[in-house]
Amino acid sequence: MxxxxxxxxxxxxxxxxxxxxxxxxxxxxxxxxxxxxxxxxxxxxxxxxxxxxxxxxxxxxxxxxxxxxxxxxxxxxxxxxxxxxxxxxxxxxxxxxxxxxxxxxxxxxxxxxxxxxxxxxxxxxxxxxxxxxxxxxxxxxxxxxxxxxxxxxxxxxxxxxxxxxxxxxxxxxxxxxxxxxxxxxxxxxxxxxxxxxxxVTPKKGEFEDVSRRVALFKALSRLRVEKACRDLILAVTHIGSFESDIANMLVSLGSDIAAVIAYREEAARVSVRVSRRALEAGVKASTITAYIASKYGGEGGGHEAAAMAHIKVEGDVESLTDNIVRSLQGKIGRICQGGSSSGGESKGLR
Ligand SMILES: [Mn+2]
Incomplete structure (x- = not known):
């Protein structure tokens, strides 16, 4: 190479x-x-x-x-x-x-x-x-x-x-x-x-597109928020489209690891974005998507701060979302502790 x-x-x-x-x-x-x-x-x-x-x-x-x-x-x-x-x-x-x-x-x-x-x-x-x-x-x-x-x-x-x-x-x-x-x-x-x-500069009207705004609010209404690795905020949701835009927005709103699932019969794309804080703690988006791809069967790739996984899906999207939240909490915990402990105990935000 x-x-x-x-x-x-x-x-x-x-x-x-x-x-x-x-x-x-x-x-x-x-x-x-x-x-x-x-x-x-x-x-x-x-x-x-x-x-x-x-x-x-x-x-x-x-x-x-x-x-x-x-x-x-x-x-x-x-x-x-x-x-x-x-x-x-x-x-x-x-x-x-x-x-x-x-x-x-x-x-x-x-x-x-x-x-x-x-x-x-x-x-x-x-x-x-x-x-x-x-x-x-x-x-x-x-x-x-x-x-x-x-x-x-x-x-x-x-x-x-x-x-x-x-x-x-x-x-x-x-x-x-x-x-x-x-x-x-x-x-x-x-x-x-x-x-x-x-x-390549977004036109003003693009952000005002009604389907994009609706997607954002749907995604927010389905949002799961958990703490991982002490004070990193994990935010996971699902939506039909605009998953990358929404993942970006979740990070700009203050989450550290955002995973947005776009569900298509038996397959899904998971768009992941991480904050600077997450990167400093050693949590990379590309590591998260590689993990999701290996866990669910599929392929993951991208960059440190932005990445995407393509996975196969069985069952409904709600249980997939819950499942991803739990497994990411565990994975992030393990990354923060240098890959040793199992991590993953639930520390929900209230
Ligand atoms: Mn490129």
Whole structure:
């Protein structure tokens, strides 16, 4: 596995050059980072004389759609899903995230992964991988790759890549010297910074969307709140959609570990966010989702502060929610005590 661009770039060039057909795929409902990374992978293949097409599982997010349209980004979407010589996976760590492209990707003889999430199942399946959790975004890694291969992006591709970086770094809340160097490079290549920022800034009306507000209050009405690890607040609830938004809101309201379950027949997504306090106590969102995935059967992945688990579900969502509360209380207790004691005794908030 490569953690830096040197080395990876050479190896990538060697294995991918001339590949007659490659599938480029990313996580479902692709956000601007995922979309920009996929487009950059497409341009890189073109530069190396290979042919690729892009598969966006379940399509792209609303924000990504308007970016692709306004910047008039062109690429070939995949038609028939067979016979790929290579699969290039960007910004995803687990097969479940690849949706309808999963089998076509995993059956390709050559699999390449570029990602900045905590390593998941795909790490072990990829023949060549660049995983760098210190990167603000996968777009940042892809721009470095473009640079090290020695070509330039067009101005619209540069704007798209900048949007990916701005979006995933939460407007540079997580950024490094490299992030800013890469941004400088994109500006040199003609990135329109104003457009890039504007595109990923939530519009006022988005927060006022009635279905989102209703979801928030439903989620609050079903909220279970418990203390874990002395004074960390664990908040767990379930909802049909907007689970990630709601998990973010629960942390901004003061909870330390928020887990929001989105239930779909026999399967569920659990979105987890943790506060700075939780991180200081050693409780990471990616550890929580890995634990949930192993306990319920599924896949978990993400970052220290934000992560998602996809699990299989039996029974009703109310008992699943209760069950998750109890097991997380125990797990968090064990993490805080350095993984020794069983923890988990109930200390309900009244
Ligand atoms: Mn990303």
């Amino acid at each position: 490569y953690t830096s661009i040197q080395g990876f770039s050479e190896a990538f060039k060697n294995v991918v050059s001339g590949a007659s057909s490659a599938l480029i795929v990313t996580h479902a409902n692709a956000d601007p980072d995922a979309v920009a990374s996929a487009i950059l992978a497409y341009r890189i293949l073109e530069f190396l004389g290979s042919r690729g097409c892009i598969g966006f599982p379940e399509g792209v997010s609303k924000v990504s759609r308007s970016l692709l349209d306004s910047l008039k980004i062109d690429f070939e979407a995949c038609g028939e899903l067979r016979g790929f010589k290579a699969c290039i996976i960007v910004d995803a760590s687990n097969p479940v995230q690849l949706g309808e492209y999963r089998d076509a990707c995993l059956s390709a003889p050559l699999k390449v992964l570029v990602d900045h999430h905590e390593p998941g199942v795909l790490e072990g399946l990829a023949d060549l991988r660049l995983i760098d959790q210190s990167a603000s975004s996968t777009s940042e890694l892809m721009v470095s790759l473009v640079e090290s291969l020695g070509f330039k992006l067009s101005s619209s591709d540069s704007t798209l890549a900048a949007s990916g970086i701005i979006f995933d770094s939460r407007r540079f809340s997580h950024a490094s010297l490299r992030t800013f160097n890469i941004m400088a490079k994109l500006l040199e290549w003609g990135c329109d910074y104003g457009i890039a920022v504007e595109a």
